Amino acid sequence: MITASQKPINEIIKLVEPYKKVLILGCGTCVKTCFAGGEDEVAVLASTLRLSFKKKAMPIEVEEMTIERQCENEFIQEASEKMARNNVTLSLACGAGVQAMVKRFPKSIVLPGVNTTFIGIQESHGVFTEECSGCGNCGLGIFGGICPVTRCAKKLLNGPCGGSQKGICEINPETDCAWHLIIERLTSLGQMGNLRIYVPPKNWNTSFSGGPRKLIREDHII
């Protein structure tokens, strides 16, 4: 999933303060799963904003809505009526969702209510970890299914740096050394030979270094 976390409330207030009618638009898939922008978060944020505006005696109206996915036109359509009757939409979707809304409603102002963080998983309840950088050229096959491009702080492809101590990365005592995990896993799988494989410089052309990417499926173009 794509993870996100809600922006600090003061930043959100500053963003929407200039408007009279605000629609908070949640997204029911990824950001709901990571507790940043689903129905529940929309409701809590709406109450917080209403209270805050009331305290400041600012006549700002807040409306709520959550659609299944802000990144798909099929669902976006549902929001058109409410967007039309508000001055601004505060989207709690990821950056892709915000921009999909902007493309669909070129005349509407859509503001981000969350900071999009990474492609990750929920490791345990409430704990999310980054697992994939979307580099466009997956090498998980030789690394025992653990991605050093994403999970090694130095993107090392040929083994751990000298800063790995007792399975922990040098940059943070909370961070596992990806290479330690790779070595443990390859050892347990009996694939130690992979550890001696020389990995050449990565072709970053398929990643963001090649400029904004586009995926074209000719067989699905109508």
Place this chain on the structure above:
Amino acid sequence: MKTYSHLHEKLSKGEFAVTGECGPPRGANKEVVDKKIKLLKGFVDAVNVTDNQTAIVRMSSIAASVHLVNAGLEPVMQMVVRDRNRIAIQSDIMGAYSLGIRNILCLSGDHQKFGSQPDAMNVFDIDSVNLIRTVRDMRDTGKDMSGYELDVAPQMFIGAAANPFADPFEYRVIRLAKKIDAGADFIQTQCIYDMARFKEWIRQANDEGLTDKVYIMGGVTPLKSVGMAKYMNNKVAGMDIPEEIIKRMESVDKKDQADEGIKICLETIEELKGLKGVHGVHIMAIEWEEAVANIVKQAGLK
């Protein structure tokens, strides 16, 4: 392999070589470099010039290396892959060679999180193993990474780092083998305080036949005080100082701790001299260059 490095020449004769270290200043003051040159010249075979070590912005290692060249002291230019992509790396290597730099030490580099500007974006386009390979390929095939034939190829003597004290220990010799395969001619190790672990590492390297393929220089850093020992043990990435060394430093008066640190350093060098597979010593007297001449003389290396 042909290089024009005096360090290479000395090691290839089978002589026990000594390298020192010079950290460039946090500013544009050449005099700081000159002062360090004076303290080191005549006592070491070459001097590592660090590349924004611990991710703190300093005078560039290329520029400081050129100051050494001009003063007749051979530099080992350190280069990290943290701050440069492959385009800048190859360009800087060519430029450095054209300025008279003949040795390079290829490193990943400390993460910028430790440095003075943790908000910076890092690069890590290629890793240290591929940096080694790039310098080797430029030298031995005369071509850059794109396969373009260079008019004059940099003939660098290529170094790499090894940390026998990092984990996982079993992987450390595999990593060394990978660096040798990539083209490392010499290795400088992390500071040795845990001699038992170092001996086990060098034994494994000997068993794999690696010490016949590469010159290994054991790293030493004299401890100036017990506070420094504790700081290095707790705060410096990849550093491990055994409890007994810390206790030994603690057991002497504060005013005698620097002498004790030098004594420990000399004992380590003495052991290294007797170890099969060790070809030299790399003395990293961090901001204590005054100590180097003393250590070299007492160790009988000059």
